[in-house]
Amino acid sequence: MPSVRGRRGLVAAALNVPVEQQQQQQHEEQEVSKSKRSTSPCLGVPKLKKRTALVDMTNAHKVNLSFLDKKKKKKKKQQQQEVKKTSSVSEKSQAEQQRSTSESTEGKSSENDEEEKEEAEEQAVCHVAQDLVTPEVPVEFDVDSENRNDCFMIPEYAKDIFDYLKSREEKFVLQDYMCQQPSINAGMRAILVDWLVEVQENFELYHETLYLAVKLTDHFLARTPIHRDSLQLVGSTAMLLASKFEERDPLSVDNFLYICDDAYNREQFLRMEASILQALSFDIGIPVAYHFLRRYAKCAGVGMDMLTLARYFSELSLMDFELVQERSSLLAAACLFLALLTKDLPGWPPVLQFHSGYEISELAPVVRKIYAMAAQPPSSELKVVRSKYSHEVFFRVASLPLVDYDVLEKTLEPQRFPLIQL
Template identity: 95%
Template sequence: MPSVRGRRGLVAAALNVPVEQQQHEEQEVSKSKRSTSPCLGVPKLKKRRALVDMTNAHKVHISFLGRKKKKKKQQEVKKTSSPSEKSQAEQRSSTSESTEGKSSENDEEEKEEAEEEAEEQAVCHVEQDLVTSEVPVEFDVDSENRDDCFMIPEYAKDIFDYLKSREEKFVLQDYMCQQPSINAEMRAILVDWLVEVQENFELYHETLYLAVKLTDHFLARTPIHRDSLQLVGSTAMLLASKFEERDPLSVDNFLYICDDAYNREQFLHMEASILQALSFDIGIPVAYHFLRRYAKCAGVGMDTLTLARYFSELSLMDFELVQERSSLLAAACLLLALLTKDLPGWPPVLQFHSGYEISELAPVVRKIYSMVAQPTSSELKVVRSKYSHEVFFRVASLPLVDYDVLEKTLEPQRFPLIQL
């Protein structure tokens, strides 16, 4: 059996091709192919940089702010060149240049300058959009979390400013006049029951707040019968759990807690009705988010924050406070908690981050104070019993701040200092 080395002669003989002619042809093929190609017969390709000609990248002009300055410096250097250099350049230049060529060069230079100015303005515009709001050093509460990527200290203030601006889209009015079959007392009973559902299923507090918001916004747009009020609240809690929870509740959970008063088809139909009524925009800012932010800005303890949460959760049942913005309500609850704990009322850092002064908070603080001091119904005890537990520092049993002390903080001009 012939070796591999000797097979070339056999194949050439079988094809009646002289060996010398075959070697000559192989040399020509090896010359024609690219050195980097491992295969024979591959046509020679034009070299190009990666990802240049695949799209319209060759049409994109990347501008740099320092480019125009460099060109100006080069022009100044040319102007300050020695007379000998100028004379040499004049000698090298052709004297047969026409006026048309000069005008075209001037036009090209003007176009380049106009493009550079437009690019520089565009870059400046982008940089201004990317600049975040500066926070004074004395009001900087996020620098301590600079190394924590989960706290995103660079965008914390911008996020809450955005949430506060978004509240304008979800301002509620007194909608009970549009509801012929329900009233504020029925709504309070429903919210009290939703608090119990949140506690039994150990849901997030954000889920409870969002469920109440969804219920109010749906009732503000759609008149319902009193028999469907619990269905609306249950479906709102179902939607809120899908929005906030890691492991949301199912329809079967609500079928059980409603004692089979409604069926699955009714839940699914109500879920679609709520989403369509709210145009699928259910990311509503709630007071619980702002409470945590304001408590961090004030640097208060967990007991003070829990007391403010207790006031805020009680306010969910009061229909008079439905019309208040969540950020304003959270600030008023925290102010009342600070005064109850005998802490400084409203420091400048809270005024800076919340955007509210004491004069703006005073009416809401008085409403919350009267609501806590004089409960309207003895049947609505779920919130009070919840915050009477030791897990919540038994804040429901704490005595409220004296009314005179409260008024001195809200309106200090009414209580002038007595000089002895």
């Protein structure tokens, strides 16, 4: 039986094709196949050009390219004009040469105008580039240069990031919303937050998850009246959303069905999740106090024990409804200020005033509220935060004595306590 290649002659004979024409067709096909093999080894597939995977996508690169293109165009125009001049001199008379010289002067004037326009554009671009440059941080307040070799710390953008978070706080300022909630009160909210702290501790979640869950709960309650029976459902769903936003391995609905002792079903969790996202317009990237607290602690150069004490004050403040209206950056600064005074350290050094943007006079009202809350005896209903920070893992900061009230007031308002000269 003939092969597939040998059957071409039989098919051609059946179609009455001349032998010479068959040979010519075979010759052409061989040439085409050779040309295909020469371009690519993959049976005629054309060879693809290699392209760079990463290119310079900055505006500066585009501006430089545009300047180079303009310079190249200038050179081409000058060369073309020189060629035209030489040809016109050899062919035209002196009168025509005079005309050509007048035309060339006009062309030069137009070229000068174009050059002036291009120089003005270059100056405008340079002016815009200078405006985009962020102001340099003074050397005495530079806390990020030591991490210049650590790409995870992003020292070039650290201050800009926290300045941006601070600017976003204006969008998430809360007011007293309990007047819109006829079925719940501030005490019920405090019990819910205390329970969320326990959930965060049992599941070993990030502290950012806890803070964001409380923020989501407050913002939803400020927009939607609920019944007291649904308060735990709101807090649990807020923790579920926060874990999806912050955690590497977020919790599932089954986890919350278990910890809620099947008080709610899966459909209720999913409906509440959709309700919270719609009420917040899917914008759940809310700045929280824990982000600013870690930043301020780094600026002050304090140790882990000092940061833990400030975190203890900050988690206590989560349960106080009066502090819901305060901005997260201001709340974090007040917690660190109180922690510094508790450890007999300078209250508010200039580096913290520079990076936080707050002076002692702005911190004073919030510091007094946190101090009064921490000085109260522990409640039988709200005991999770105090028991958590009484553990040795957290340096037992909950058992530390608070700073004396007179020392606190002297630091907050030194003008009220003038020095007595003996």
